[in-house]
Amino acid sequence: MMLDTKRRSLRMATIGAMGATVVALAAAPAFAKGDIDLTVTPRTVAVGHTVKVTAGGDDDAAQYLRTCIQQRTGSHGAWHTVTCGKVSGSWGDAKANASVKAAHRGALQFRAVLYGSDTLQAKHPVVERTSPVKTVTVR
Numbered sequence: 160m161m162l163d164t165k166r167r168s169l170r171m172a173t174i175g176a177m178g179a180t181v182v183a184l185a186a187a188p189a190f191a192k193g194d195i196d197l198t199v200t201p202r203t204v205a206v207g208h209t210v211k212v213t214a215g216g217d218d219d220a221a222q223y224l225r226t227c228i229q230q231r232t233g234s235h236g237a238w239h240t241v242t243c244g245k246v247s248g249s250w251g252d253a254k255a256n257a258s259v260k261a262a263h264r265g266a267l268q269f270r271a272v273l274y275g276s277d278t279l280q281a282k283h284p285v286v287e288r289t290s291p292v293k294t295v296t297v298r
Contacts (some may be wrong), residue, residue, distance in 0.1 A: 193218030214271030221275025224253035
């Protein structure tokens with residue numbers, strides 16, 4: 160009889176713990192999934208030569224996405240948009256490609272920015288993701 164009571168108590172504790180876990184998982188916030196990639200080649204280039212930059216990204220937080228490639232000279236200063244790809248639906252990868260001529264010696268930095276919106280004609284899309292910076296040395 161004592162063994163049955165212990166089993167019953169153990170069973171109730173297990174059921175209670177499982178119930179608490181289910182409630183905690185249901186109350187946890189959902190996080191958007193996505194990523195952004197940036198490829199820059201070559202990483203060292205002579206003045207006057209071309210750097211090829213490709214970027215692509217996706218994110219399920221927005222219905223429409225657009226990837227833009229940005230650059231700056233040196234490691235400080237303002238970012239300038241080189242190009243933006245076409246708007247794509249969230250089911251596809253938003254891509255952008257650019258060819259940039261290296262005009263001056265020093266560092267040339269690139270990053271990709273993924274913008275998202277819920278309408279196709281959005282005037283102010285939201286930044287969903289930004290890639291890590293990649294640096295090209297211009298000699």
